[in-house]
Amino acid sequence: MKTTREQLLDIYHLLLDAFGPQHWWPGETPFEIALGAILTQNTSWSNVERAIANLKAAGLLDANRLHALDMEQLETLIRPAGYFRVKAKRLRNFTTWLCDRYEGDMQNLEAVATNRLREELLAISGIGPETADSILLYALNRPVFVVDTYTARVMVRHGLIAPEELDYSRLQDLFTSNLEPDVPLFNEFHALLVRAGKDYCKPRPKCEACPLAPLPHRIDVECAD
DNA sequence: GACCAGGCACATC
DNA sequence: GATGTGCATGGT
Numbered sequence: 001m002k003t004t005r006e007q008l009l010d011i012y013h014l015l016l017d018a019f020g021p022q023h024w025w026p027g028e029t030p031f032e033i034a035l036g037a038i039l040t041q042n043t044s045w046s047n048v049e050r051a052i053a054n055l056k057a058a059g060l061l062d063a064n065r066l067h068a069l070d071m072e073q074l075e076t077l078i079r080p081a082g083y084f085r086v087k088a089k090r091l092r093n094f095t096t097w098l099c100d101r102y103e104g105d106m107q108n109l110e111a112v113a114t115n116r117l118r119e120e121l122l123a124i125s126g127i128g129p130e131t132a133d134s135i136l137l138y139a140l141n142r143p144v145f146v147v148d149t150y151t152a153r154v155m156v157r158h159g160l161i162a163p164e165e166l167d168y169s170r171l172q173d174l175f176t177s178n179l180e181p182d183v184p185l186f187n188e189f190h191a192l193l194v195r196a197g198k199d200y201c202k203p204r205p206k207c208e209a210c211p212l213a214p215l216p217h218r219i220d221v222e223c224a225d
Numbered sequence: 226g227a228c229c230a231g232g233c234a235c236a237t238c
Numbered sequence: 239g240a241t242g243t244g245c246a247t248g249g250t
Contacts, residue, residue: 024231041232047248048231082247086233128233148231194231203229
């Protein structure tokens with residue numbers, strides 16, 4: 001019987017061999033990555049790209065400038081990303097925090113300890129655990145494992161966690177307690193799980209061609225969130 | 226036309 | 239504490 005760590009590493013290597021490096025996060029600056037993390041909530045990345053392109057074309061990939069924009073214009077620019085009224089507020093909440101406490105400069109976050117930063121992010125309305133952890137890992141290079149619905153589906157299907165045990169922190173703990181805190185590993189692993197989820201582990205999965213098909217695999221388990 | 230997408234806050238019981 | 243619902247665009 002393999003250990004949990006060995007099972008996780010099997011999954012990681014099968015996905016990496018099949019898909020190759022995913023080069024996450026798409027985004028050029030920490031601030032752009034943070035905006036993307038909020039905009040992609042329950043939304044496909046292709047829609048988020050349009051919204052970010054609009055912000056970029058308007059020269060607004062800067063916290064202080066974005067913070068000064070009026071809400072109606074912000075809503076219009078991010079409209080393609082969906083939930084545009086909610087997300088405009090969430091972006092505003094984020095820039096308020098960043099501008100008021102850190103002069104609108106993501107570099108000023110480097111001096112803050114990861115746990116403290118996570119708590120501050122979670123205190124912002126509209127930033128939940130996945131968004132906070134995405135910002136920590138992908139924008140700020142902190143060794144925090146990001147989990148999402150795809151991660152949940154893959155882990156349930158391969159029996160690493162029971163469906164009734166599913167909650168964010170337990171799922172996250174499955175990775176962090178079995179793997180060394182390694183930013184490049186956490187980055188690639190999460191991106192690969194999303195890729196596998198997009199291609200194969202959907203609500204109605206297509207498991208036959210999935211790179212993980214050779215592993216112990218429970219087709220009878222509901223591929224739930 | 227139905228389903229799905231890299232969540233989260235809030236209401237209600 | 240658990241469960242249900244609103245939020246919205248765009249691709250398949």
